[in-house]
Amino acid sequence: MIEADLVVHNIGELVTCEPAQGEGTLGLLESAAVAAKDGTIVWVGPSGRWQWRLEMAPEAMVVDAGGCCVLPGFVDSHAHLLWTGNRADEHAARMRGQPFWGGGIMRTVRLTRSSSEDELQAVAERRMRSFLRHGVTAIEAKSGYGLTPEAEEMLLRVAGRLAATSPMRVVSTFMGAHVVPDGVEPGEYVEQIAEEMLPRFRGMATFCEAWCDPGAFDVQQCRRILRRALGLGYQLKVHASEVAPGEGPRLAVELGATSAEHLNYLRDGDARLLAESPVVCIVCPGSTVSLKLAAEGSARALAAAGCQLAIATDFNPGTSCTENMCLMIGLACLELGLSPEEAIKGATLGGARALRLQRQCGSIRMGKRADLLLLDAESYLDIPYRLGVNLVDKTICNGQLIAA
Numbered sequence: 001m002i003e004a005d006l007v008v009h010n011i012g013e014l015v016t017c018e019p020a021q022g023e024g025t026l027g028l029l030e031s032a033a034v035a036a037k038d039g040t041i042v043w044v045g046p047s048g049r050w051q052w053r054l055e056m057a058p059e060a061m062v063v064d065a066g067g068c069c070v071l072p073g074f075v076d077s078h079a080h081l082l083w084t085g086n087r088a089d090e091h092a093a094r095m096r097g098q099p100f101w102g103g104g105i106m107r108t109v110r111l112t113r114s115s116s117e118d119e120l121q122a123v124a125e126r127r128m129r130s131f132l133r134h135g136v137t138a139i140e141a142k143s144g145y146g147l148t149p150e151a152e153e154m155l156l157r158v159a160g161r162l163a164a165t166s167p168m169r170v171v172s173t174f175m176g177a178h179v180v181p182d183g184v185e186p187g188e189y190v191e192q193i194a195e196e197m198l199p200r201f202r203g204m205a206t207f208c209e210a211w212c213d214p215g216a217f218d219v220q221q222c223r224r225i226l227r228r229a230l231g232l233g234y235q236l237k238v239h240a241s242e243v244a245p246g247e248g249p250r251l252a253v254e255l256g257a258t259s260a261e262h263l264n265y266l267r268d269g270d271a272r273l274l275a276e277s278p279v280v281c282i283v284c285p286g287s288t289v290s291l292k293l294a295a296e297g298s299a300r301a302l303a304a305a306g307c308q309l310a311i312a313t314d315f316n317p318g319t320s321c322t323e324n325m326c327l328m329i330g331l332a333c334l335e336l337g338l339s340p341e342e343a344i345k346g347a348t349l350g351g352a353r354a355l356r357l358q359r360q361c362g363s364i365r366m367g368k369r370a371d372l373l374l375l376d377a378e379s380y381l382d383i384p385y386r387l388g389v390n391l392v393d394k395t396i397c398n399g400q401l402i403a404a
């Protein structure tokens with residue numbers, strides 16, 4: 001007998017994301033059950049057998065899935081979680097044809113700098129609860145709206161507290177190289193990141209990221225920052241070719257980055273180069289659609305070349321202020337040309353790979369975290385079909401049922 005303190009049984013369609021465990025690329029099982037102990041999956045099998053195989057703890061939770069579809073928790077591998085304020089007015093101006101009204105990233109930076117740590121923490125906790133309701137059980141928390149050593153450190157401290165207190169898996173990224181703050185000379189800012197911030201934040205962030213695009217940092221500046229980060233033990237991420245074709249994708253491959261993110265534009269040969277590398281390509285359907293760049297067709301090209309893909313919200317105050325992963329999957333299919341299977345895998349196991357969490361998260365098998373989503377649907381195919389509807393009915397995160 002296997003000891004368990006949680007079982008979800010009567011699952012109509014279990015999407016394991018482990019092809020060896022079931023049918024097709026998503027490893028589908030019918031009439032299945034999943035059991036966990038202390039937040040870790042201990043058994044996956046036919047629903048009719050769980051009572052024979054499991055020895056349930058006295059306080060165990062038994063969940064009847066009622067024949068619904070169950071997925072692994074979503075892993076949101078690209079999220080600007082930490083900032084304050086609201087730029088709905090700016091967004092509305094853009095819809096009305098005034099694309100440069102409002103102040104953009106620096107407006108959020110000024111507001112975030114003037115917020116207290118407690119305020120920022122409260123805002124982030126509220127967002128995390130919403131992410132959980134949308135089925136996100138592991139998330140990235142990027143800094144990058146402070147842009148001074150003190151303000152960036154405050155953001156990373158908040159990320160650390162979220163990681164320590166939430167059932168969600170939270171992974172911190174230091175993104176001082178988001179934009180050059182107003183009133184600072186770009187070369188001096190790059191050196192401040194490399195020589196002051198990176199050594200100071202070692203141990204506070206798993207990843208260091210730089211934005212390689214016009215209006216952000218050029219390839220030499222990104223290389224300077226990321227090489228220094230690598231030397232200090234950070235893993236690397238590259239915000240690449242979001243607003244223009246550029247050197248970012250090649251830089252990600254050159255430096256052995258974990259991921260290249262956005263990739264709205266590809267130069268000749270980029271997709272093949274990325275496919276032949278271990279770099280995970282993070283596609284952000286919300287901002288791609290918001291910037292009206294879906295017609296570039298880069299996500300389809302990456303998939304066709306055989307790249308490892310992740311799908312993320314790119315939660316941010318400017319171009320994609322949404323935590324709805326079901327919507328991201330729908331947009332990835334309808335606007336970016338991915339198949340439902342590619343999009344679901346990107347939102348789960350692909351996201352886990354992009355955060356180096358694939359040993360713990362992103363699929364349903366023994367030994368992984370018990371992060372399970374019970375859908376208000378019989379099949380994962382309903383996610384792109386019911387466009388924009390949050391079909392997550394119940395979220396189980398690290399073995400705990402999250403109250404809606």
Ligand SMILES: [Zn+2]
Binds near residue numbers: 316
């Ligand atoms: Zn972003």
